[in-house]
Amino acid sequence: MSRDFSRRRLLATGAGVALGGAAAVSASTVPAAANTPSPSSGSRLREETRSLDELYAAAVAEGGKLVLYQGGDVDGQAAGVRAAFADRFPDIDLTVVVDYSKYHDVRVDNQLATGTLVPDVVQLQTLQDFTRWKREGKLLPYKPAGFSKVHNGFKDPDGAWTALMVIGFSFMYGIEAAGAHAPKTPLDLVDPRWKGQIASSYPHDDDAVLYLFSLYQRTYGWDWVAKFAAQQPQFARGSHTPGLAVNGKQKAIGVGGSGSVVSTSTVTKWVAPEGHPFMAWGQRAAVLKQAANPTAGKLYLNWALSEERQKGSFNGWSVRTDVTPSPGLKPVWENPDAHVDGFPGFMEDRAAIERLKQTFALYFGEVKGDPSPGWLGLHPGR
DSSP: OOSOOOHHHHHHSOHHHHHHHHHHHHTTOOOGGGGOOOOOGGGGOOOOOSOHHHHHHHHHHHTSEEEEEEEOSSGGGGHHHHHHHHHHOTTSEEEEEEEOHHHHHHHHHHHHHHTOOOOSEEEESOHHHHHHHHHTTOBOOOOOTTGGGBOGGGBOTTSSOEEEEEEEEEEEEEHHHHGGGOOOSGGGGGOGGGTTOEEEEOTTTOHHHHHHHHHHHHHHOHHHHHHHHHTOOEEESSTTHHHHHHHTTSOSEEEEEEOOTTOOOSSEEEEOOTTSOOEEEEEEEEEBTTOSOHHHHHHHHHHHHSHHHHHTOTTSOOSBTTSOOOTTOOOGGGOGGGOTTHHHHHHHOHHHHHHHHHHHHHHHOOOOSOOTTOOOOSOTTO
C-alpha cells in the first residue's frame, strides 16, 4: 500500500481509504496563515519589567488567589507545580485543576457564556483554542518577562498566549523486558515478537497521540496501522497509561506517552528516534480577560517562563532560545523528527481530525472507559 496519499489520488480511490487518508493529509497541510495572527496593537506591548517579588506583592494585594486549569491525565501531575509555587509564593492560594484539555476548553466556553468563570489561567494542549479565543477577544494580551526570548513558534506575537513548556510524545520500552530486542524505531513496534506486549493511549481520544499516529501512518502507510492493530495492544484513556504499564512491568512497550531522552531511569527508556517521527509541541498558556485574579495570573506566567524554571525542564527542552538544552540535545524546533511546526496546523483542522479519529476507531475499536481525571463537572476549582 502506498505511503503517500495525495488529495487528488484520494479523491480517485474508494471512500473508505479516502476517509482516513484525507484526514491524515489535510490535517497536516493547513496553511501557515492559520497559525499566524495578523499584527495588531498588541505587537507594541512591552514585556513585563516588574520582578517576581514585585508581582508577588501585587498579587497578594489583589487578593492572594490563583486558579489554573491545566491539561493533563491525573491530578498528581500538578503536584510539582503546586509544591514549587507554594515554596516560592507562600501567600498565594493556588488551585490547580487537572483535566483533559478537550474538557477544560469547553468548560471555559460554558463558564464564559454563563458568567461563571472560574480559572484565571488556562494551560492546555488544545492549541486551536488559543487562536480562537484570541479572535473572540477572550484573552488578556500580556508579555511576561523573557517573552522576546521565547521561540517564535511558541508565542503569539501580540502576547495573547505563550508556551510555557515543551512536551514530547513517542514510544517507550522496559529496559529489562525488551532486552537485546529493544525497539529503535516505530517500525519495530509491529515486530510479531511484541504481540500482546504493547500498551498504548487511544489515538482517537487524545489529539496529540492522534497526531503521533498520523505521523506513523503518513510515514509507514496504513499497512503499518493494520499490523499495529494485529499486535493486540492494550488501549487505555490517558497519555500516562503507557508509562504506567511499562513501569509496572505489565507490558514491554508503551506508545503515545511523554518522556525524556535524558532520563537516567534504569527501568524505562523513552525513544525519540533519529530519522523517524515523534512529536513535540509547546504547551500554551494565557490569562483570561475576565479573570478574577489577573495579577496572580501574570505572576504565574512570569514564574513559569523564568530561566530558573526553564532550566529545570524534566525533558531537557526549553521554550526559550537563550536556555541551553540538556547535553546531547538541540533545541526541539531544530529537530525535524519532532514535527513541532506541524502540530499547531493539525489542531486547527477540526473536521479532518474528526475523520481521522473515526478511521482509527475502525482499526482499534471505540474508546472505552471513564476519563482518568474523573468527571469534574462544570465548575471545578470554585
